[in-house]
Amino acid sequence: MTKKLLFQFDTDPTPSVFDVVVGYDGGADHIAGYGGVTPDNVGAYVDGTIYTRGGSEKKSTAIFVGGGDMAAGEAVYDAVQKRFFGPFRVSTMLDSNGSNTTAAAGVALAVKALGGDVKDKKAVILAGTGPVGMRSAAMLAKEGATVAITGRDLGKTQKAADAIEKRFGVKVEAIEAKDEAARKAAVSGANLVFSAGAIGFELLSEANWSSEASIEIVVDYNAQPPLGIGGIDAMDKAKERHGKLALGALGLGGLKLKLHRTLIGKLFEAADQSFDADEIYALAKEMA
Numbered sequence: 001m002t003k004k005l006l007f008q009f010d011t012d013p014t015p016s017v018f019d020v021v022v023g024y025d026g027g028a029d030h031i032a033g034y035g036g037v038t039p040d041n042v043g044a045y046v047d048g049t050i051y052t053r054g055g056s057e058k059k060s061t062a063i064f065v066g067g068g069d070m071a072a073g074e075a076v077y078d079a080v081q082k083r084f085f086g087p088f089r090v091s092t093m094l095d096s097n098g099s100n101t102t103a104a105a106g107v108a109l110a111v112k113a114l115g116g117d118v119k120d121k122k123a124v125i126l127a128g129t130g131p132v133g134m135r136s137a138a139m140l141a142k143e144g145a146t147v148a149i150t151g152r153d154l155g156k157t158q159k160a161a162d163a164i165e166k167r168f169g170v171k172v173e174a175i176e177a178k179d180e181a182a183r184k185a186a187v188s189g190a191n192l193v194f195s196a197g198a199i200g201f202e203l204l205s206e207a208n209w210s211s212e213a214s215i216e217i218v219v220d221y222n223a224q225p226p227l228g229i230g231g232i233d234a235m236d237k238a239k240e241r242h243g244k245l246a247l248g249a250l251g252l253g254g255l256k257l258k259l260h261r262t263l264i265g266k267l268f269e270a271a272d273q274s275f276d277a278d279e280i281y282a283l284a285k286e287m288a
Contacts, residue, residue: 002060004268007049008033009042011067011076011096018098019066022257026264028062037065038072039079046083049090062267063092070096070131074167077276091273093263093280096131098256100277101263103135104284105256106219106247110192111143112288113217113238113245119144122214124175124190126150126183126204126228127197129160132221136194137161139281141170148173150186168277184208187215195220195228206231210242223249259284 015033073096128149151157154176237251
């Protein structure tokens with residue numbers, strides 16, 4: 001039987017242990033991890049995957065692009081795709097820092113909790129300039145929501161909004177929010193509030209969201225206390241709090257891991273699949 005080989009191209013110096021474990025749990029027979037991968041050196045690695053097997057055996061080779069930096073991962077992923085031609089290709093997946101699977105799980109569960117339709121609802125992603133926040137913003141905007149991302153610096157936040165539009169073809173608003181008072185103002189009138197900030201910072205206190213009548217659901221991607229949104233629990237999975245629904249990082253983590261494992265398995269079903277944000281979110285909606 002042809003072995004299912006997963007080649008992990010990591011932009012960090014050392015390949016992610018987390019991604020290796022999930023790769024095996026997803027069905028790979030063997031994982032070869034390479035650190036320090038860049039668009040300049042990835043070509044030789046790709047050539048090794050596409051010229052060694054033919055016919056039905058080719059689907060048993062796949063590429064996973066990871067690392068802590070989504071921008072670097074995107075550059076490597078694009079370089080991988082450009083290396084392919086004709087039948088000389090293998091299936092690929094991009095999930096730097098778990099950003100695609102995490103955002104897909106969070107948005108899919110939030111949309112499901114609100115009845116499957118967020119068209120014309122207002123969504124605000126607090127600290128939305130990082131990869132998870134940017135992915136979440138794009139997915140929500142594609143669902144028809146009116147989306148804004150916040151950040152401490154307007155220039156950086158606008159740059160993130162522009163990057164979302166360039167890559168995903170949707171517009172999101174950039175809001176400068178340097179302190180909690182500004183973040184409270186940003187979520188005024190919002191229906192969905194996501195927190196995508198760094199570990200160790202509460203972005204919105206319980207008092208500043210529990211009293212906002214428009215909010216229907218709050219979603220926090222941070223599993224370590226203090227959480228980004230005060231007054232919820234990391235284990236919350238559409239739990240009612242103050243007349244609203246709460247979704248915590250561990251509450252959505254089950255779907256995130258299941259999604260990651262399922263995608264690894266799907267890599268080996270054919271030799272021409274590409275799983276980036278859009279494809280990963282589509283699967284998350286099916287699985288939610």
